[in-house]
Amino acid sequence: MSKVMKVVLTHDSAAAHWGDASVSFDGDTASIHLSDGDHGRQVQAAARKLSSQGIRSVCLCGDHWTAALQWQFGGGFQTAKLDAEIQWLNDDAQLARQWQSATWLRELVNMTPEDLSPEVLADRVAEKLTELAPDKVSSKQWVGEALLAAGWVGIHGVGRGSERPPVMLELDYNPTGDADAPVEVALVGKGITFDSGGYSIKPSASMVAMKCDMGGAATVASALHLAIANGLDKRVKLFLCCAENLISGHAYKLGDILTYKNGTSVEIVNTDAEGRLVLADGLLAANEAGAKRIINAATLTGAVMVALGDDYNGLFGLHDGACNDALAAAAEVDEGLWRLPLAKFHQAKCPSAFADTANSRAQKGGGTGGASNAAGFLSRFAGEPENGWLHFDLAACYADSSNGMWSEGATAVGMLTLAQLLK
Incomplete structure (x- = not known):
């Protein structure tokens, strides 16, 4: 020193x-x-x-x-x-482990979008977690057109406008030694490495911090990193949904319709509501894995920041027991988390005349109740895992500018809550 x-x-x-x-x-x-x-x-x-x-x-x-x-x-x-x-x-060894995981999270989120493409994000996470537990971690990736062949239409659709291909990473942490061990938890992270808004383009002031739009992926990955370092003894799968949301002749457009593996058709009415489109694939994959509990995290909506500011992350779920677990975990590690409304009727809040649902409302910010409506969209794909599904809308994971509590950049708020939940 x-x-x-x-x-x-x-x-x-x-x-x-x-x-x-x-x-x-x-x-x-x-x-x-x-x-x-x-x-x-x-x-x-x-x-x-x-x-x-x-x-x-x-x-x-x-x-x-x-x-x-x-x-x-x-x-x-x-x-x-x-x-x-x-x-x-x-x-304190525990604080040292937390600091190491949080520093890695901040490093990922604060990287320039030029340096952190979807493939680089997936590779870095796979390498870091494999390095931590080489005999307990395996992973695979679907890249570019392989996504479409596998039926992951959301990640492919959002990412096809970029020259750098979209990716889904599936990472399996299995410390049991039993290839047939149940997946106790699946973690799903939004990994939009840069978000221009697509054809629903963001203004420059709103776009400048959009390297942070993979904050959900970084948060779930770092939480798993910390949990493994702390001796996690249960099987957990990690799904990262990685893409750049850019404009080109190949980009997805307003009015397009995506039909997912579960048969749900989605009309695109806002290409800047892309996070829920990629997460839908991750949630379907988590259900295919038979996970007992599914947790997704994303910098998903501006509406949650209107509701909570940047002091709390938003929590959504249809399973009261799972939500109570999450709130208890956040209280245990002294992180701000607040449950916001979600009911089955929120699934119908983004109607479409051409498809089962739209990906948003064709209104500024998705209209009123935007954070709950986004959660309602995700709930169409979350299934009903026996220990519940949890959606974290990460209002507090990034500071757009320095203030009296944080410097500008990633804060790592949310990592400790998720790592605590993995216990």
Whole structure:
């Protein structure tokens, strides 16, 4: 390490301090002054203050640090340059594993769309997880026209406009040694490595951060990485639905109809509602695998950000027990998660005169209730696994600009919840 700043927590509010984060300095020691209220947010805001002062190496020392507070410090201290060096209290091995998985997640999400094509994303995830457990991981990919031959029409349709082919990755983590062991959980991630909106093109200001549209894929992959590092002993399959949503003479168009493997026909009324189209294939694949529980994650809708801001991820499901499990997991790891409405009637909220359903409403942002309507669309493909299906709409996984809690870029919020659920 370079010169290291010691960071301690104190309840002494009488000492001189500055700013809302209540930080004071004494030589090579920074004191974070805790007051009544949410200590986690206070610590994270203090970490942002320290980071903005150019401090990049710290040692967390003294009393009052919990694992959760240390983790929230790390969230505020890290930047998009991934140059933070943190010595955890007592060299906590669990925090070190979490930090390694979160750093990998951030690295993937923050990569330029030129460097992270659909194939590169699939390859990097397969290589990373195989490296972690080489005798327990196997994988296969469908690339380009092979997707169409296999019936994965959503990923192919969305990705066919790019010169760089779309991909579905299926990765099987099976620590049991039994090839016929049941799949306890299937993870499905939206891996749109760049989203122009297609012919329903986004304005430039909305497009500049769209390298983050594979945040769902990165979140489920990093959660599995952490769970494996923590000794996961159950079989889990990972499905990543990877594509670039671009405009060309080969791109899918408004008015096109896609017919999925389960027979559901979908009219395209908004090419910028592409995430649900690729996830539909992943959900069908998860059902084909016989997964007892299916979990998908995606940066799916702007509507969920209108509802929740960027402090919570949105949760949807039709199985109350599964949703309660997810909320309990989020509370255990101190991540923001909020359940939003989803009922069977939401499946009919995007009607089409030409197909079983449309992929959205032909209105700005998909109209009212857009996040629930998107979840309703996905529920057509989720099946009824015995332990339920969960949909995470990741409003909190990426910061479009720096603020008092996060630097600009990937936040990794959601990873710990999913890894906890895998227990």
